[in-house]
Amino acid sequence: MPELPEVERVRRTLESAMVDARFVRVLLNREDLRQPFPAGFARRLRGQTVRALVRRGKYLLAELSSDDVLVMHLGMTGWFRVETASGLAGRKPDRDAALDNRHDHVVFTMSSGLTVTFNDPRRFGMMDLVAARHLTKHPSLATIGPEPLSRRFDAAALAAGCVNRRIALKVALLDQHVVAGIGNIYASEALHLAGLSPFRRASTLATRSGQPRPGCVRLVTAIKAVLRRAISLKESDRYRASRFRVYDHEGEHCSTPGCRGTIARAWQAGRSTFYCPVCQK
DNA sequence: CCGACCGCCTGCCTGC
């Protein structure tokens, strides 16, 4: 599920459920996800108020009244469910059947009466708790790249991440140090919108001295457009195949106006890449 | 620095 747009939507949901509320109960159904929960995790959360819920790349950061920060990552299959306590008690059997509780690993009961449940079948997600003043030293966040939707992410910033790098452009977009929050889907989507081949070297977007070339400007614009659109997609459109231009559209006609190409699929760095061999140069 | 590969896990889809 989760690249930047999906994580941003989760953030908004959690923000309304958790900000200004206290952790009343913290239930861990196991000792680890991708990594162990830190020592005293539940105890350090209990009684703390959530001051703010922010996102950094694909990470969610809950800023607590204790000046600790709860760092959360959804991995590949992680998601949060928000329910009222009465809704939990009165759940209907048919809904029970549809709901897979087996992978409910963490349950926060908030002072608002809402419960926030983290469910993650593959357990590639993680949670950590760090002092706010050490947040910038957190191994996952210390060297992370710019926020793609911020003003600071411009052609110069992308060029700086690409200069002299021999890796494929698609692989560079997946590198969270170049730009934060882009995953396999939106890397393919942005490259298609920008008309750039996923196979060209990242270094071709910049001059040797790091000045952005025209394709770099187009790619920055495309990244912002693709991510913004995905964030604002209506609920009813979110799971429609048409939400993507190329991802999972192998064998279909290219949607670029005037292009007669067919969407192809390739492998890069162990991941599938979807692209149009005709209009992506 | 780079590409290729592996491991972490479970679920789902395909083909036999």
Add this chain to the structure above:
DNA sequence: TGCAGGCAGGCGGTCG
């Protein structure tokens, strides 16, 4: 209907 194999949107590691 069962089973094996391949694949999945992330990330961190090793090796040559």
